Amino acid sequence: MKGEKFSILNVLSYLILILWAISTISPFLWVINNSFKTTSEILLNSLSFPKELSFRNYQQLGNYGNINMFKGFFNSFIISGSVVLLVLFISSLASFVLSRFDFRINKTFNSFATLAMLVPTFSIVIPALILVRKLGISGSYLSLILPQTALNLPFAILVLSSFMITLPKELEESALIDGANFLTILFKIILPLSIPGIVTVAIFVFLWSYNDLFMSMILIPIREKQPICVLLSLVSSIYGTNYGAMMSALVITIIPVLILYISLQEFVIKGLTAGAIKG
Amino acid sequence: MSLLFLVFLLLFSLFIGSAQEKIKIRAVTYFTGEDPWTNVWQNVIKEFMKKYPNVEIIDEATPTAGDLIRTKMKTDFASGNEPDVAFFFIGADAEPLLKTGKVYTWDEDLEKDKDWSKNFYKGALEFARYKGSIKNYDGKIYALPTIGFYEGLFVNKDLFDKYNLELPVTWDKLLKAISVLKAKNIIPIAGSILDSYYLIETLILSAGGPEGHNTPFHPSWETGLNYIKRLYLLNAFPKDSLTLKDEQARELFYNKKAGMMINGSWCVGGLKDKVNTVIMPVPVILGGKAHPTDIIGGFGSGWYVSKELNEKKNGIPVKFVKYITSPEVEAKFIAIGGVPAIKCKVENVSPAAQSGYDMMEKARTVSMPIDAQINPEAFTYIRTNLAYVVTGKKTAKVLLSEARKIHEEAK
Amino acid sequence: MFSQTKKYVLIFLIPSLILISTFVYYPLFSTIFYSFYNWRDFSNFRKFIGLGNYERLIKDVAVHKAIINTFIMLITVILFQVGFALILALMVHYLQKGYKFFRTVYFFPVTISGTAIGLMFYLAYGYEYGFLNSILTFFGKDKIIWITENSALFMVLIPIIWQYVGFYFVIFLAALSKIPQDFYDSALIDGASKIYSAVYISIPLIWDVIAVSLSLAIVGTFKVFDIVYVITGGGPMNASQVLGTYLHSVAFTGQNQGYGSAIGTLIIFLGLLLSVITNKFLKRDRITY
Numbered sequence A: 001m002k003g004e005k006f007s008i009l010n011v012l013s014y015l016i017l018i019l020w021a022i023s024t025i026s027p028f029l030w031v032i033n034n035s036f037k038t039t040s041e042i043l044l045n046s047l048s049f050p051k052e053l054s055f056r057n058y059q060q061l062g063n064y065g066n067i068n069m070f071k072g073f074f075n076s077f078i079i080s081g082s083v084v085l086l087v088l089f090i091s092s093l094a095s096f097v098l099s100r101f102d103f104r105i106n107k108t109f110n111s112f113a114t115l116a117m118l119v120p121t122f123s124i125v126i127p128a129l130i131l132v133r134k135l136g137i138s139g140s141y142l143s144l145i146l147p148q149t150a151l152n153l154p155f156a157i158l159v160l161s162s163f164m165i166t167l168p169k170e171l172e173e174s175a176l177i178d179g180a181n182f183l184t185i186l187f188k189i190i191l192p193l194s195i196p197g198i199v200t201v202a203i204f205v206f207l208w209s210y211n212d213l214f215m216s217m218i219l220i221p222i223r224e225k226q227p228i229c230v231l232l233s234l235v236s237s238i239y240g241t242n243y244g245a246m247m248s249a250l251v252i253t254i255i256p257v258l259i260l261y262i263s264l265q266e267f268v269i270k271g272l273t274a275g276a277i278k279g
Numbered sequence B: 001m002s003l004l005f006l007v008f009l010l011l012f013s014l015f016i017g018s019a020q021e022k023i024k025i026r027a028v029t030y031f032t033g034e035d036p037w038t039n040v041w042q043n044v045i046k047e048f049m050k051k052y053p054n055v056e057i058i059d060e061a062t063p064t065a066g067d068l069i070r071t072k073m074k075t076d077f078a079s080g081n082e083p084d085v086a087f088f089f090i091g092a093d094a095e096p097l098l099k100t101g102k103v104y105t106w107d108e109d110l111e112k113d114k115d116w117s118k119n120f121y122k123g124a125l126e127f128a129r130y131k132g133s134i135k136n137y138d139g140k141i142y143a144l145p146t147i148g149f150y151e152g153l154f155v156n157k158d159l160f161d162k163y164n165l166e167l168p169v170t171w172d173k174l175l176k177a178i179s180v181l182k183a184k185n186i187i188p189i190a191g192s193i194l195d196s197y198y199l200i201e202t203l204i205l206s207a208g209g210p211e212g213h214n215t216p217f218h219p220s221w222e223t224g225l226n227y228i229k230r231l232y233l234l235n236a237f238p239k240d241s242l243t244l245k246d247e248q249a250r251e252l253f254y255n256k257k258a259g260m261m262i263n264g265s266w267c268v269g270g271l272k273d274k275v276n277t278v279i280m281p282v283p284v285i286l287g288g289k290a291h292p293t294d295i296i297g298g299f300g301s302g303w304y305v306s307k308e309l310n311e312k313k314n315g316i317p318v319k320f321v322k323y324i325t326s327p328e329v330e331a332k333f334i335a336i337g338g339v340p341a342i343k344c345k346v347e348n349v350s351p352a353a354q355s356g357y358d359m360m361e362k363a364r365t366v367s368m369p370i371d372a373q374i375n376p377e378a379f380t381y382i383r384t385n386l387a388y389v390v391t392g393k394k395t396a397k398v399l400l401s402e403a404r405k406i407h408e409e410a411k
Numbered sequence C: 001m002f003s004q005t006k007k008y009v010l011i012f013l014i015p016s017l018i019l020i021s022t023f024v025y026y027p028l029f030s031t032i033f034y035s036f037y038n039w040r041d042f043s044n045f046r047k048f049i050g051l052g053n054y055e056r057l058i059k060d061v062a063v064h065k066a067i068i069n070t071f072i073m074l075i076t077v078i079l080f081q082v083g084f085a086l087i088l089a090l091m092v093h094y095l096q097k098g099y100k101f102f103r104t105v106y107f108f109p110v111t112i113s114g115t116a117i118g119l120m121f122y123l124a125y126g127y128e129y130g131f132l133n134s135i136l137t138f139f140g141k142d143k144i145i146w147i148t149e150n151s152a153l154f155m156v157l158i159p160i161i162w163q164y165v166g167f168y169f170v171i172f173l174a175a176l177s178k179i180p181q182d183f184y185d186s187a188l189i190d191g192a193s194k195i196y197s198a199v200y201i202s203i204p205l206i207w208d209v210i211a212v213s214l215s216l217a218i219v220g221t222f223k224v225f226d227i228v229y230v231i232t233g234g235g236p237m238n239a240s241q242v243l244g245t246y247l248h249s250v251a252f253t254g255q256n257q258g259y260g261s262a263i264g265t266l267i268i269f270l271g272l273l274l275s276v277i278t279n280k281f282l283k284r285d286r287i288t289y
Helices: A008-034 A039-044 A056-061 A069-100 A104-117 A125-134 A142-164 A170-177 A182-193 A195-211 A213-219 A228-238 A243-278 B002-019 B038-051 B065-078 B094-099 B107-112 B122-126 B157-162 B171-183 B197-213 B219-233 B246-254 B265-270 B307-312 B316-324 B327-336 B351-362 B376-390 B396-409 C002-034 C052-059 C061-095 C099-111 C114-125 C131-138 C152-177 C181-189 C194-205 C207-221 C226-231 C243-253 C257-282
Strands: B023-028 B055-059 B085-089 B147-156 B187-189 B258-264 B277-280 B295-298 B301-305
Touching: A008 A243, A008 C061, A008 C099, A008 C152, A039 A243, A039 C131, A056 A243, A069 A104, A069 A142, A069 A182, A069 A195, A069 A228, A069 A243, A069 C002, A104 A142, A104 C002, A125 A142, A125 A213, A125 B065, A125 C002, A125 C257, A142 A195, A142 A213, A142 C002, A170 A182, A182 A195, A195 A228, A195 A243, A213 A228, A213 C226, A213 C243, A228 A243, A228 C114, A228 C226, A243 C099, A243 C114, B023 B065, B023 B316, B038 B055, B038 B316, B038 B327, B055 B316, B065 B085, B065 B094, B065 C243, B085 B094, B085 B316, B147 B157, B147 B197, B147 B265, B147 B351, B171 B187, B171 B258, B197 B219, B197 B258, B197 B295, B197 B376, B219 B376, B219 B396, B246 B258, B246 B265, B258 B265, B265 B351, B277 B351, B295 B351, B301 B307, B301 B316, B307 B316, B316 B327, B376 B396, B376 C243, C002 C257, C052 C061, C052 C257, C061 C099, C061 C152, C061 C194, C061 C207, C061 C243, C061 C257, C099 C152, C114 C131, C114 C152, C114 C226, C152 C207, C152 C226, C181 C194, C194 C207, C207 C257, C226 C243, C243 C257
Parallel strands: B023 B055, B023 B085, B187 B258
Antiparallel strands: B085 B301, B147 B258, B147 B277, B147 B295
């Protein structure tokens, strides 16, 4: 692989790679930079640096019209946090069974889950809205948490069970002989060993839930409980041409996930590649 | 460990909600963001909560843009999430809400509480009296109007003066203004084909007069739409009018980048220049059936209360609406813009607002807009497909016959 | 012992079974059921109309346009999203320098919501106050109408493609790193150039991963909504309409849930059909190493 150092191919490759990197970084820098400027400053020249570092735009986010971005943030945390915990708990139960035993029901269950993964949210949202009303949970956080959990379960089960399959069976066999029951085996032996898989699932489920506009917009109509992505979709209608406010709204939506990603990226990449390479 | 902490935090946050024992009132309006009445509305809520400390009003204002509020109201009602109080459209949009049987009727209160009801203009209330097929509501008043509206032609008079243009009181003068403004690099009419509600309504009125306008799918509707196409072909609209949202179109007019706009009284509050803006009827097209003073307007929205929730919450929703419909509060709303439904004293009326009132006063007839009369899906169809007509990809006749089919299927 | 095990198996599977059945399968079959009804305004009354909604579906220009757009999207996503990601991954793989940096940075847009990305591009595309035009005016050029009937699909495709390149890039990069060095060594002895070794060694060896990525990309195309919804809402004249945005506008703006359900049924049908086709088409003998 070590060949000539200055071939045209190498230079061209670097050029393309760097250009693409610029394309993925610059929009964020541009948004962050503009979030400190007034709208007229932005319109005059959106590439310049702010004349003064001002948090005016951010102050508006707490209450602009009736849109409180901070509250939306809090809601997102509750909803996506609950979805992640629920998915992890329920899927690890199922994955444990699927990876440790070879019953006929397993195969049926597997196709049941795989098929469910193909169902787009568009095809279920209308009845889902009616369903949450029938269940008496409409308007609560649960009305979004439960459907999102169900939609994420198939993915989580497939990833986790394929991870658990790779764990050696000897450990639990000796535990079984010692008289440990299933729950102990799962929580004391299997789960601690599956942490990389669990983290991967957690991150992807979180991202998916945090960014899911379609379901959130329809299933949680109550403003007090809407997650941040819904509020963000209202921003261009509500803020009119107040670009400064829009920029700061973008920043506070984007930054937390970017930080989360950067701090956990090793897990993300490991999990992503493990999952995909196994297919 | 951190997982445990997370669980704890989650549980804790769920508790915060139930710790306070205030009566929560959810109120849906469209007073939000850049809407001119937003500030008044928010202050009114605050004052009410100060007066009744045990009540918390949850402001769920949703913009009218992109039909967001329509979707919200209908799904809220259908999914059993109806708000306690709502300021929402009346007319065709009320139908599905009334069908759920959850809407409170005001007749009894109006009868009993004369001190309060005597201030309403009788005509205004009539806009929200139901006449239709739902028996429980027949002849009843299901919403209380407070802010009336009109649609018309807004003119930046300073620009007209600058270029020696006469006010566009006739179609010819409008055409003249368009060609002069265009030559001076000013957008003649800040109009959006995407959000073409007001263009459709005013030009159909201009073509068919009140009779034609108020008869679903009257032949004059085709003429009206064709005139929008003519204006489009004259480049009277902004270059990106096919994708421009109404909010941005208004901004063009406010910032004097456009000479005129066809819009409604809700824009008066947002005007940056309230002195040099004149509001007048859209001129009658050549051969149009309308009288030069005929306009679109009336009371298009009213205060709704949920019947069950009102009972459950000891009548506080009704109390809140009575507070909003008091002359004092009404005056605050009208001071910003709109036509009053309740007798009240408004001081310091701006010249722009005054010209709007004058137009309303001189009007021979005031017609409720089309979207209050035909099925919303059919109107949405006309509006979202108008781009096909103005770009010549479909004739107005075909579009209207397609919309008519939808309208009839929906019955 | 065995029967006790079986009991546990069932208990462990039941929560998943219940949730997935209730919130995925039940609504899915309800959607198919509702698609045969005239049902509006979420009212509690609906009328059976047989294939009425489907007749309308077949004639509906917006649906035609949405399907065509979805297929155009499919092809461009395969070519430019997966294809470009592969090229980028090969480049980084051969150059080795900056491996971690590119991997981190290219993944940024994947983590951001479509809504936020859509809003960013919406702000860029505006005519009068948009940022692309403000740059043009800054340099003394004439403003451009960025979103027209002809360009709308293209303009929404840019962010859609851009967002997920990093996703496939990371997958490919990891797969490439697992190819043992000997394969290249033997190729170098043969005097193979880099491009040659990429085409004849690397790509065949990671073909499995490419196939998985392609089917992920295809399934993903049917889920496009946020970016289009925020930037154009499907317009102008349905030019950028996709099935998701059209379903939303019919069922929620137009308040026709019966017809909306028919569109929902069409989406799941097309999605299943394509998954089956891609699985058949992409199956190839595995190369083990």
